[in-house]
Amino acid sequence: MPGPFVLPLVDRQSRVLHSACDAAQKEFLLNEIRSDNHLIPAAVLGGCLLLGLVIGGWMLGSQIKDTKLADRYVTVKGLVERTVKSDSAIWPVTFKETGNDLQQVYAKSEEDRAAVLKFFKSQGISDQEISVGQIQVTDKQANEYGGNNQGGPRYIVQQTVTVSSSDVDKISKAGQKTSQLLQAGIIIVGVLSRRFRFRHNREDGVFEQLEQCLLFAARRLSDARYLVAQREWDYWRTAGPAALVRTGDFITDSVLPIFDSGQAELIGDSHALASDIAIEAAPGHTPGLSMLRLQGGGSEAIVCSDLMHHPLQLRYPDWSTRFCVDPGQAARTRVSFLKEHAGSGRLIFPTHFPSPTGCTIERAGQAYDFTYCGETTPQIGARAEA
Numbered sequence: 551m552p553g554p555f556v557l558p559l560v561d562r563q564s565r566v567l568h569s570a571c572d573a574a575q576k577e578f579l580l581n582e583i584r585s586d587n588h589l590i591p592a593a594v595l596g597g598c599l600l601l602g603l604v605i606g607g608w609m610l611g612s613q614i615k616d617t618k619l620a621d622r623y624v625t626v627k628g629l630v631e632r633t634v635k636s637d638s639a640i641w642p643v644t645f646k647e648t649g650n651d652l653q654q655v656y657a658k659s660e661e662d663r664a665a666v667l668k669f670f671k672s673q674g675i676s677d678q679e680i681s682v683g684q685i686q687v688t689d690k691q692a693n694e695y696g697g698n699n700q701g702g703p704r705y706i707v708q709q710t711v712t713v714s715s716s717d718v719d720k721i722s723k724a725g726q727k728t729s730q731l732l733q734a735g736i737i738i739v740g741v742l743s744r745r746f747r748f749r750h751n752r753e754d755g756v757f758e759q760l761e762q763c764l765l766f767a768a769r770r771l772s773d774a775r776y777l778v779a780q781r782e783w784d785y786w787r788t789a790g791p792a793a794l795v796r797t798g799d800f801i802t803d804s805v806l807p808i809f810d811s812g813q814a815e816l817i818g819d820s821h822a823l824a825s826d827i828a829i830e831a832a833p834g835h836t837p838g839l840s841m842l843r844l845q846g847g848g849s850e851a852i853v854c855s856d857l858m859h860h861p862l863q864l865r866y867p868d869w870s871t872r873f874c875v876d877p878g879q880a881a882r883t884r885v886s887f888l889k890e891h892a893g894s895g896r897l898i899f900p901t902h903f904p905s906p907t908g909c910t911i912e913r914a915g916q917a918y919d920f921t922y923c924g925e926t927t928p929q930i931g932a933r934a935e936a
Contacts, residue, residue, distance in 0.1 A: 639721040641713040643728075644810040645736050648703035652687070659685065659707040662736045666711050669731055673724035675713055683710035683812030690784075710812040776808045777829065780816045782838025785875070796873070832857050832887065834870070834880025851897040851908075857884055858900045864888070864911070864918040865930055888918050897923060 645662045649655040663682065670680055688706040715721050731738060786793070786801055794801065808814045819831035819838075826845040833839055835856040842853040857880075858864070859871050867885045870877035891898060892911045898920070899908050908923040919928040 638714070638716050639718045641715075641721055641725065642710050642807075642810045642812075643712070643731075643738065644708060644710040645731075645738055646706055646708040647737065648706050650704045652705045652707075655703075655705045655707045656685075656687075659709055663709055663711065665734050665736055666731065669727075670711070670713060670724070673727065674720055675715065675724065679713055679715045681712050681714070683712065685709050686809075686816075688784075708809070710810055712811065774813060776814045777817050777821065778805075778808075778814050779829075779831070779838030779840050780818060781831075781833070782836060782840075783816055785837040832883050834876050834878075834883045835874045837875060849895075849897070851899065852891070853899045853901065854887065855901050857887060859902045861903060861920065861930060864920055865914070867918065892918055 643666055645659075645666065647655050647658045647662065649658070667680065667682075671677075686706075686708045688708075690702070690704055690706070713721060728738070786805070791799075805814075817829065821829040823829065828843045830841045830843055831838070832841045832854065839856055841855055841857065844851045844853075863869055863884060867888055868881045870880040870884075874880040888911060892913050895910060897908050898911055901907070903909070903920075906922050906924070909920040909929075910923070911918055911920050912928060913919075914928065914930065919930045921928050
């Protein structure tokens with residue numbers, strides 16, 4: 551009876567084999583799923599690396615491009631400049647003669663003037679473009695300050711002839727021939743300089759307001775008078791290079807052009823500009839140092855310029871700076887000024903004092919103190935107590 555025993559065995563083996571196949575299939579499917587799950591992070595990582603390579607390559611390429619372009623391009627900051635041609639020129643020529651006989655000196659100065667006018671006309675400059683300034687006569691013996699001014703010729707006669715023209719090329723060419731005046735024996739004062747101005751094209755528009763401001767200022771400055779104390783002028787004119795070592799030659803740079811243009815006016819120790827505005831002498835720091843006194847509405851104010859350089863000079867009025875021409879005279883002038891104005895309520899403006907500068911002066915024992923305008927606490931006393 552083998553049959554009944556064989557069939558069950560085969561069937562059992564078949565079922566076992568089938569179960570093994572199912573298990574193997576399930577294991578295979580699980581492995582596939584696990585494999586797919588491992589590919590997802592790898593794919594994400596690969597995408598990130600690819601994106602990073604793309605961005606890095608783009609940045610590197612841009613940097614290389616910028617480096618190469620740097621040889622051909624520059625970036626600039628600051629002002630923009632433009633070269634323009636002037637459309638007007640002003641050319642002052644100042645000449646002088648010296649001597650001990652005033653009539654002879656004046657006659658020679660008139661000959662110089664005629665020679666200068668002849669030179670201008672030979673360069674095609676018309677009478678309408680020429681203006682003759684006032685004659686300035688200096689008598690050195692009339693100067694009572696300083697002993698250095700007594701040597702040499704007594705009289706100095708000086709004149710200025712000014713050319714104003716819109717033909718800048720003509721003036722420029724004429725300026726190259728001024729050696730003819732020197733060869734003729736004419737003593738030219740200072741540097742022969744020509745000043746050129748321009749007006750821009752209205753279509754530009756950018757500089758229109760600036761131009762109007764400059765023209766307004768130029769008109770005011772060209773019409774201005776510059777008051778110069780005679781003592782001050784006499785001192786600096788003959789002081790020599792040694793007196794200008796610290797400051798530089800501001801006489802040639804900033805003062806002589808004013809005389810050259812005929813705009814300077816020499817005044818005495820005191821000078822009234824109006825009924826309520828006057829110039830007063832304060833010698834010491836320089837021989838012709840001046841102050842400005844203002845009056846109005848029952849009040850007075852004084853701009854005392856270099857009379858004081860530091861607030862400590864109120865506490866120690868006899869202290870003078872090492873830059874004072876005459877320290878002793880500077881101290882005497884300062885002491886007299888403080889005595890006169892202490893307790894007067896007058897508003898004083900020492901130009902070297904810090905803002906707000908304007909102050910009143912009061913007695914402080916044997917010395918002085920000051921209180922800024924609008925305040926109530928004396929400045930030196932408050933600092934001493936602190």
